[in-house]
Amino acid sequence: AQTVTQSQPEMSVQEAETVTLSCTYDTSENNYYLFWYKQPPSRQMILVIRQEAYKQQNATENRFSVNFQKAAKSFSLKISDSQLGDTAMYFCAFMKRELNDMRFGAGTRLTVKP
């Protein structure tokens, strides 16, 4: 079974600074996807960034980037130039390539302070 671990229940960062959220996972699969989702108080899960395991290049989406270490089974999210609107719960998720169900970590509550 795949498990996803987020070891930081809460984090805070000053506006305009950079913060890194950690995620590790356990799988015997070779083909899979990894995701970071953001869940603001509105409750809707919003995709932040996606990484395909067969791609060595780390994914980047504007201020968001990942550090994907396949051998170490690590998938961290870096948020640059943090904004107040980044305040939310952040969930790391794993998905086998041939399936569409996702396994989520317990989440990290990020607070951006003015």
Add this chain to the structure above:
Amino acid sequence: DAGVTQSPTHLIKTRGQQVTLRCSPKSGHDTVSWYQQALGQGPQFIFQYYEEEERQRGNFPDRFSGHQFPNYSSELNVNALLLGDSALYLCASSFMTVGMNTEAFFGQGTRLTVV
């Protein structure tokens, strides 16, 4: 383009009752997955429907059942409600075909409270 819509947004039920939650997928999506998110936790996969059949199931008892209609919309039914069923129920829609867009779009969820 309407995204994933869920109804109702909030619901209060009594222990032992039955509940039905509804989900309409994003236009063009053919697969619906349901997740249970207890307070302070990450979403847990309940099951997934594709072509009107349950394709995958997580570790949930048979009290949790579902259905998918020809228009791809879906229902989640929970029988004999327990206090522990209180949670946010999330619906996500996507494409089943591997190699196509694998991004899952989520609805805003139904907050179920069992008293």
